[in-house]
Amino acid sequence: MIVATDRAELTAAREALGVARGKATLALVPTMGALHEGHRSLIRLAREHADHVAVSIFVNPLQFGPNEDFSRYPRTFDTDLAACEAEGASVVFAPDPAAMYLPDRQVTVSPGTMGTVAEGAFRPGHFEGVLTVVLKLFNLVRPDVAVFGDKDAQQLAIIRRMVTDLDLPVEVVGAPTIRDADGLAMSSRNRYLGPAERITGLALSRALRAGAERHTPQETLDAAHAVLRAAETADPPLAVDYLVLVDPGTFAEVRPSHRGRAVLAVAARVGTTRLIDNVVVSYA
Numbered sequence: 001m002i003v004a005t006d007r008a009e010l011t012a013a014r015e016a017l018g019v020a021r022g023k024a025t026l027a028l029v030p031t032m033g034a035l036h037e038g039h040r041s042l043i044r045l046a047r048e049h050a051d052h053v054a055v056s057i058f059v060n061p062l063q064f065g066p067n068e069d070f071s072r073y074p075r076t077f078d079t080d081l082a083a084c085e086a087e088g089a090s091v092v093f094a095p096d097p098a099a100m101y102l103p104d105r106q107v108t109v110s111p112g113t114m115g116t117v118a119e120g121a122f123r124p125g126h127f128e129g130v131l132t133v134v135l136k137l138f139n140l141v142r143p144d145v146a147v148f149g150d151k152d153a154q155q156l157a158i159i160r161r162m163v164t165d166l167d168l169p170v171e172v173v174g175a176p177t178i179r180d181a182d183g184l185a186m187s188s189r190n191r192y193l194g195p196a197e198r199i200t201g202l203a204l205s206r207a208l209r210a211g212a213e214r215h216t217p218q219e220t221l222d223a224a225h226a227v228l229r230a231a232e233t234a235d236p237p238l239a240v241d242y243l244v245l246v247d248p249g250t251f252a253e254v255r256p257s258h259r260g261r262a263v264l265a266v267a268a269r270v271g272t273t274r275l276i277d278n279v280v281v282s283y284a
């Protein structure tokens with residue numbers, strides 16, 4: 001496995017693997033490190049789609065707000081490298097921020113209105129930071145395929161939109177959410193949770209399951225809200241940012257008469273940890 005920390009090393013890796021000469025295909029799995037089983041499942045899926053897999057590990061400062069956890073985001077580089085190697089990645093691209101962003105950089109990628117709803121309403125500038133780094137990674141790594149998790153459903157929808165709207169020559173593949181046995185969606189941020197906080201945090205997946213069992217959008221929202229309301233009085237309490245039922249492609253809220261698929265998405269905080277989760281619901 002080749003570890004590339006700047007553009008020149010990445011170019012050399014593409015050459016060494018035959019990707020630069022069109023002899024082999026490449027799939028990219030972008031991550032912020034602190035890799036868990038969810039990330040590992042993305043690497044395995046990526047291997048099914050290309051001859052080689054590149055994993056990027058980069059905690060992107062552009063997608064964190066001023067009061068978010070950029071400086072304390074978990075960084076576990078050595079175990080991350082071991083995980084990538086064990087899953088059969090051919091390249092890890094781990095640039096430092098100075099290698100990615102010039103001090104006088106100007107241009108970013110706008111997510112449009114899709115970036116201002118749900119997660120975007122609570123994290124202004126977040127999706128602009130995500131799209132900017134993803135486009136840069138696409139241009140640097142030049143993968144044939146890129147794999148992203150359904151866990152970040154709005155991110156995945158906006159990236160698909162960028163690929164369509166900007167005619168990017170990349171195939172985007174979505175990967176199912178991996179959960180712990182208790183239902184909590186795996187996340188690098190779960191390691192912040194104490195035992196009691198984790199129990200409170202289980203309300204997210206419980207609310208989604210309750211909502212997904214219902215047969216109309218209103219019943220779904222009512223059932224999920226009921227679970228979240230109970231958790232708001234738990235000790236420690238859950239602080240809900242949003243619960244929305246949205247169109248999977250646009251993230252616009254669906255009408256009460258909606259038929260077909262919708263995404264039930266939730267974000268909430270327990271203590272200082274912010275959790276997100278979602279599930280696809282189908283209405284006949």
Ligand code: AMP
Pocket residue numbers: 030031032033037038039041042147148149150151152175176177178179185186187188
């Ligand atoms: P992150 O390192 O949090 O930026 O995530 C990197 C990629 O892994 C993103 O495409 C995420 O959607 C995906 N991912 C994160 N958690 C999970 C999970 N529990 N199951 C599947 N994919 C995940």
